[in-house]
Amino acid sequence: MTADERRTGPPTGHSDLDTLADLHAGVLEGRSAERVREHVDGCRRCAATLEALDAVQGQLRSLPAPGMPDAVAARLDAALADLRTERPARTGATAADPEDELERIRLRRGRRLSRAIAAVAAAVVVIAGAGAITAIVRAGGGNDTVSSAGGRAASAPAQPQSEVPGAKSAPGSAESDTAGQAVPDYDRASLRAALPEIAARGAVPQATSVESPTLRAACATSIPGAQGTLRGAQRIRYEGQPAYVFVYADGDRLTGFVVTETCGSAPGRPATVLDTVS
């Protein structure tokens, strides 16, 4: 007698719940399945048990998707942005030790209370990282006069300008494509003039902008007094000081909020606004 036969018992007897569940799930095969099925066909009680298992499946199927909370989404965005900005563009054998990196990211979890705001800081990193690849700084609104050391993202490795990949600064071109080194230096008047351009750039996925809706939302909630829709963001120097500008559109009105390089004084604190330009 096989184990299955012992469990299913004589052909005419009731099967236990586990056996019926096995039949229901397709675990039983061959003769064992046949024997149980023959019994179930003539047994209201066992047939009703199978219907109960169907009902369970129906209830499970109708459970709604829980939806990822914004704070979790912001945290994931931040973690992935960290990976993107702190590693070489090409993943591979030269990558840092994965365990070290995991540990480093785990340590960061100590700041759970400030996750959403930490995402703002990550947004800054995103901006800096995006800048390393795509910074296309039009000279129209400012002067590309910042020294490379001052304009470089804090996490970017030192790199001679001549080795910047993809540099295509044709003479006379209005664009200066660098590895995040050419940061426009604005004053109040020149920033005001550049607001439309920065706002327009925000729509380009890989431009120097806050690309993630979640990060955008986190930024929006951390800048005191910001109203309307975040349209673009740009890493800049403002009157010589490293900063970011977030451009909001409220109706037709564009407002630039110049915030400090770290966005706020500390994780969990609102963004520190240096100036508001509109």
Add this chain to the structure above:
Amino acid sequence: MTAAERSDADLLRAHAAGDAFAFEELVRRHRDRLWAVALRTTRDREEAADALQDALISAYKAAGSFRGDSAVTTWLHRIVVNACLDRMRRRQTRATVQLPGEGPHEPADSRDQVAERDTRMVVEAALGQLPAEQRAAIVLVDVEGWSVAETAAMLGVPEGTVKSRCARGRARLAVLLGHLRNPDETAPVAPRTSGGPGTGPSSREEAR
């Protein structure tokens, strides 16, 4: 070609080839489903968030080794579910039933909505009573709708094991949800049963 036109496999290849934004695009496509699986497997928001983050970091690094033997979604789910189960084994977390709402600060619902939500809460709570590996199988097959074969690939076990875990899990849920009186009394609760009061779905599960 825009990101929207790229397949999952295209995005993963692009990421492995150095595309800085491809992986984030891939994650954006699937993260809600991955989150649902992580949350229902771990039963704890913090654990789920940690597990999902660990899993995605692992996937980010391991993308170059993806061979295309399975769908990218299957591969991602496998990494996420394994991260969840690993964390649960390590920490022996207790279930904290907070699903599916946001807790006590939800806006007031109509009576029907309350009843519907109560029912969902009961089902979620019952799911929380299952052993983690049974629950993972049930979540993937019955809640998320993956096939047994896909689930087997995600869990890294034979298909027969998935079926068996689902069978055990459904049987236990049938009792927990009141469809059946108890494991030894297979008769349904209504309307023609004469069984005694339920004794709870305890010993059989562990014995098997």
